[in-house]
Structures are given as C-alpha cells and as structure tokens.
Amino acid sequence: MIITRLVLALRNTKQWLEAQFAFGLLNLLKLLPADGAINFADRVARWIGPKTKRHRLTLTNLRNAFPEKTDEDIQAIALDAWGNMGRLAAEYVFLDKLFDFDPARSTPGRVEVSGIPIFLDLRDNPRPFIVFTAHTGNFELLPVAGAAFGLDVTVLFRPPNNPYIADKVFEFRRARMGGLVPSHSGSSFTLARKLEAGQPVGVLVDQKFTRGLPTQFFGHAVQTNPLLAKLVRQFNCEVYPARSIRLPGNRYRLEIEPAMSIPRKPNGAVDVDATAQMLNDKVEQWVREYPGQWLWYHDRWNIKHSLIT
Numbered sequence: 001m002i003i004t005r006l007v008l009a010l011r012n013t014k015q016w017l018e019a020q021f022a023f024g025l026l027n028l029l030k031l032l033p034a035d036g037a038i039n040f041a042d043r044v045a046r047w048i049g050p051k052t053k054r055h056r057l058t059l060t061n062l063r064n065a066f067p068e069k070t071d072e073d074i075q076a077i078a079l080d081a082w083g084n085m086g087r088l089a090a091e092y093v094f095l096d097k098l099f100d101f102d103p104a105r106s107t108p109g110r111v112e113v114s115g116i117p118i119f120l121d122l123r124d125n126p127r128p129f130i131v132f133t134a135h136t137g138n139f140e141l142l143p144v145a146g147a148a149f150g151l152d153v154t155v156l157f158r159p160p161n162n163p164y165i166a167d168k169v170f171e172f173r174r175a176r177m178g179g180l181v182p183s184h185s186g187s188s189f190t191l192a193r194k195l196e197a198g199q200p201v202g203v204l205v206d207q208k209f210t211r212g213l214p215t216q217f218f219g220h221a222v223q224t225n226p227l228l229a230k231l232v233r234q235f236n237c238e239v240y241p242a243r244s245i246r247l248p249g250n251r252y253r254l255e256i257e258p259a260m261s262i263p264r265k266p267n268g269a270v271d272v273d274a275t276a277q278m279l280n281d282k283v284e285q286w287v288r289e290y291p292g293q294w295l296w297y298h299d300r301w302n303i304k305h306s307l308i309t
Contacts, residue, residue, distance in 0.1 A: 034094040045086025054297035065218040080292025115256035119149040128195040129238040134206040134283040135295045137244030155202040195235045205279045213276045229275035
C-alpha cells in the first residue's frame with residue numbers, strides 16, 4: 001500500500017511539473033505578437049520533433065501512406081507536420097484574437113469561411129445534426145466558428161492524458177466553444193440525449209480506437225469508432241463534414257460541406273460499417289490534399305509496438 005501511494009505521488013508530481021512547464025512556455029508566448037509567437041513555435045517544433053521518439057512513427061506512417069513519394073518528400077511532410085503541431089500549441093494562446101471573421105468586412109481577415117449558407121441554414125432551421133472533422137489545420141477554430149454563427153454544438157473531445165493540462169484545456173474550450181463532452185464510457189449517451197432533444201453534436205473521427213470497426217485508411221487496416229454511424233442509425237440525422245485549412249501568412253480557411261449521403265442497406269437501415277469507411281475516405285481526401293497539416297505522429301494504424309527495438 002505504501003509503495004502504491006508513493007508511485008502515485010511520484011506520477012502526480014511528474015504530471016504537475018510537466019503541466020507547469022507547458023503553462024510557462026505558453027505564458028512566454030503571450031509576450032510576443034501573435035504572428036511572432038506562432039512562427040517561433042513552428043520553428044521550435046520543426047527542430048525538436050525530429051529528435052523525439054515519435055518521429056520514427058511519423059516517418060513510418062508517411063511511408064506507408066505515400067509509397068510513391070521520395071524520401072525527400074516524406075521528410076518535408078514530416079517537418080511540416082511538426083510545424084503544424086507547434087503552431088497549434090501557440091494558437092491556443094491567441095485563439096480569441098485569431099478568429100476575426102466578419103461577413104460585413106470589406107477586406108479579408110485571418111479567417112475565411114466557406115459554406116456560410118449551410119451555417120445559416122443550420123442556425124435558422126434548428127434540427128439535430130452531426131458535424132465531423134479531423135485533426136487537420138487548426139481544428140480548434142471550427143467550434144469557435146460554430147459558436148460565432150449562433151450554433152450551440154455539443155462537441156465530443158478527448159482530454160489530454162495529463163490531468164492538470166486536461167483541466168486547463170477544458171476550461172479554455174468551454175469558454176469559447178459551447179458544450180463539451182469529454183470522451184469516456186458514458187459520452188455516447190450524452191450525445192444521444194442531445195440529438196434526442198433536437199440539438200447538434202460534433203465529433204472528431206480520425207482517432208485511434210482499439211475496439212472499433214475494421215476499415216481501411218490509406219489502404220491499410222485501421223479500427224474506426226462506430227459512434228457516429230450508430231447515432232445516425234438511431235436518430236436518422238444529417239451529417240456534415242467540416243475542416244480547417246492553414247493558409248499562408250498565418251491565415252485559415254474553415255469549410256463546412258453539404259450533408260453527406262449515408263450508406264444504407266437494402267432494407268433502408270443505416271449501414272454502420274460502410275458509414276465508418278465513408279468517414280475514413282473523407283478524412284483521407286482531406287489529408288492527401290494537405291498532408292503536412294495532419295498529426296502523423298498519431299498511432300492511427302496501431303503500429304507503434306512494432307517499432308520498438
């Protein structure tokens with residue numbers, strides 16, 4: 001018992017120190033202008049990323065996904081991906097200032113929005129729907145945009161493993177993004193209640209899920225969370241893809257696409273397996289278009305164990 005308490009205390013201390021270090025870095029970034037901080041974080045991440053253990057996984061994922069690309073191309077995408085991660089961290093500090101979209105504005109700001117008629121239709125004709133996205137660009141801007149358009153979307157998110165960082169991230173997101181549901185065993189029931197009440201929900205669909213449906217992603221086997229497909233089957237609601245794209249000059253384009261046609265079985269029921277594959281196909285399309293804006297260090301194909309030597 002004493003040893004267990006000691007181990008837990010040491011782990012908590014380690015997590016607290018890691019959190020304070022991360023908070024300290026973010027507070028330092030606040031001293032810089034937004035562009036300077038974001039560009040600085042990009043350079044630092046490009047320098048540190050290749051020195052981490054995750055870089056090997058990043059390169060392996062890229063080679064498996066793009067066997068036709070040269071090693072130089074793979075290395076360049078990997079660096080872009082690390083830079084994207086650095087930018088994402090810095091952008092947390094300035095998220096309130098970054099989203100400056102104003103449809104009445106005569107000159108473009110940092111953020112441009114594609115699919116405004118869809119946003120307005122969803123706002124003016126309230127109904128349950130699901131919007132899904134992936135870890136591309138600054139995906140955190142999407143719920144901010146939804147709130148700016150008057151859409152109260154309840155978003156499912158996976159908290160960071162560090163509980164101290166998770167608490168801060170939750171407080172930050174809740175103040176800017178509407179309703180939040182941390183991913184856990186009961187989260188599916190929370191989302192179901194929201195849809196049943198006629199409210200919209202948002203989910204990320206490109207995360208590793210060890211108990212998921214067998215599907216393909218970039219031609220390789222992955223397991224995909226069936227949650228979205230099962231919710232559609234239960235509530236017969238519309239499904240909208242949305243994504244964030246980084247543009248030159250620390251600018252962003254947020255896109256919401258028309259509702260997708262959901263695969264169905266001959267009897268009219270939602271085909272859960274085909275729907276899960278459809279989500280992967282959409283995300284793959286996005287990633288192929290902007291490969292350096294996805295999180296390649298993520299173990300989506302569950303191969304990290306095979307890289308241990």
